[in-house]
Amino acid sequence: MNKQATLSIRDLSIGYKTKGNQKIVAQHLNSVIYNQELTCLLGANGVGKSTLLRTLSAFQPKLAGTIDLLGKEVSSYSDKELSTLLGIVLTEKCDIRNMSVTELVGMGRSPYTGFWGKLSPADKQIVANAIDTVNIRPLAHRLTHTLSDGERQKVMIAKALAQQTPIIILDEPTAFLDFPSKVEIMQLLHRLSRESHKTIFLSTHDLELALQIADKIWLMDKVNGLTTGTPEDLALNGHLSHFFARKGITFDLETGLFRITNHYRYKIRLTGHGQKYAMARKALQRNEILADRKVESEVVIETGNLQSPEFILHFPQQPPRIVTTIADLLKQVGEYLKTKH
Numbered sequence: 610m611n612k613q614a615t616l617s618i619r620d621l622s623i624g625y626k627t628k629g630n631q632k633i634v635a636q637h638l639n640s641v642i643y644n645q646e647l648t649c650l651l652g653a654n655g656v657g658k659s660t661l662l663r664t665l666s667a668f669q670p671k672l673a674g675t676i677d678l679l680g681k682e683v684s685s686y687s688d689k690e691l692s693t694l695l696g697i698v699l700t701e702k703c704d705i706r707n708m709s710v711t712e713l714v715g716m717g718r719s720p721y722t723g724f725w726g727k728l729s730p731a732d733k734q735i736v737a738n739a740i741d742t743v744n745i746r747p748l749a750h751r752l753t754h755t756l757s758d759g760e761r762q763k764v765m766i767a768k769a770l771a772q773q774t775p776i777i778i779l780d781e782p783t784a785f786l787d788f789p790s791k792v793e794i795m796q797l798l799h800r801l802s803r804e805s806h807k808t809i810f811l812s813t814h815d816l817e818l819a820l821q822i823a824d825k826i827w828l829m830d831k832v833n834g835l836t837t838g839t840p841e842d843l844a845l846n847g848h849l850s851h852f853f854a855r856k857g858i859t860f861d862l863e864t865g866l867f868r869i870t871n872h873y874r875y876k877i878r879l880t881g882h883g884q885k886y887a888m889a890r891k892a893l894q895r896n897e898i899l900a901d902r903k904v905e906s907e908v909v910i911e912t913g914n915l916q917s918p919e920f921i922l923h924f925p926q927q928p929p930r931i932v933t934t935i936a937d938l939l940k941q942v943g944e945y946l947k948t949k950h
């Protein structure tokens with residue numbers, strides 16, 4: 610099945626109206642979100658990500674432009690219609706007490722049953738399926754206020770799944786989670802976009818994770834508004850490095866990851882391949898030593914292969930020295946450089 614544009618914005622302005630005044634947060638925004646894709650919205654604090662998500666979900670009015678949701682302006686849908694098209698997951702802790710996980714996920718069925726509506730056997734099956742999809746069956750009878758942040762986040766995703774909307778919008782679903790839980794939530798959302806052909810759109814500050822897992826990235830900034838594309842295109846055309854151009858952060862095109870900028874005072878020729886080469890290089894670079902197989906230097910470090918724990922250090926006019934840990938390698942190199950400079 611071909612991908613389909615589910616949400617398009619054209620010349621959109623977003624912001625707030627207060628007592629005759631208008632505060633524009635961002636304007637001239639243009640882009641498209643597709644189904645079967647996970648799209649991540651990235652941007653600095655205060656740039657307007659939540660405002661954009663709220664505007665797209667019709668929680669707050671746009672200031673100008675159009676938001677086309679499945680072929681119709683979003684504001685022309687009734688609330689009831691919207692609740693069958695858009696599932697919204699917010700990060701705020703829900704303050705609901707004495708409600709079980711199954712009951713909360715069951716609230717996802719309210720567009721079809723009415724708020725206090727009784728769930729039919731078919732509704733109950735949908736709720737059970739949603740619980741299984743996010744793998745929280747062991748939590749089904751727990752009270753929601755006793756859950757951890759990560760567990761609650763999964764429950765809220767299950768509720769959105771039970772709502773059976775083609776589009777799910779999530780505001781910072783990975784905030785406050787430990788790293789494995791962040792990865793788990795992102796992978797779950799990515800899987801949903803594929804398996805259920807859903808459109809998944811989320812805001813996040815976890816940029817490395819987003820760059821690895823998102824199909825499309827929306828970069829939002831004060832000067833350029835929105836820049837969108839696959840993470841790889843944004844890397845190749847320089848938008849990512851430009852976007853995160855800050856003192857001390859470099860976008861490394863070779864690895865596709867951000868790294869702390871190193872300032873080098875020395876150069877050392879490093880030979881070898883694979884993990885030992887990469888780890889020795891990383892440790893030396895952190896210590897202001899540019900280490901690479903292309904560098905010319907009087908000191909040479911052989912990293913050898915993974916089968917042997919040895920690194921061989923060649924200092925001029927000295928017999929080779931063998932070390933078996935990076936800590937010793939750094940110590941020996943450090944002592945040599947101290948005698949030279």
Ligand SMILES: Nc1ncnc2c1ncn2[C@@H]1O[C@H](COP(=O)(O)OP(=O)(O)OP(=O)(O)O)[C@@H](O)[C@H]1O
Pocket residue numbers: 625632634652653654655656657658659660661
């Ligand atoms: N109700 C409001 N009335 C007026 N201005 C608001 C309102 N809510 C937010 N703002 C302002 O709109 C701008 C964008 O806020 P928004 O919360 O959308 O940013 P964000 O990108 O989601 O930030 P963060 O990454 O910190 O969550 C900010 O300057 C904020 O102070």
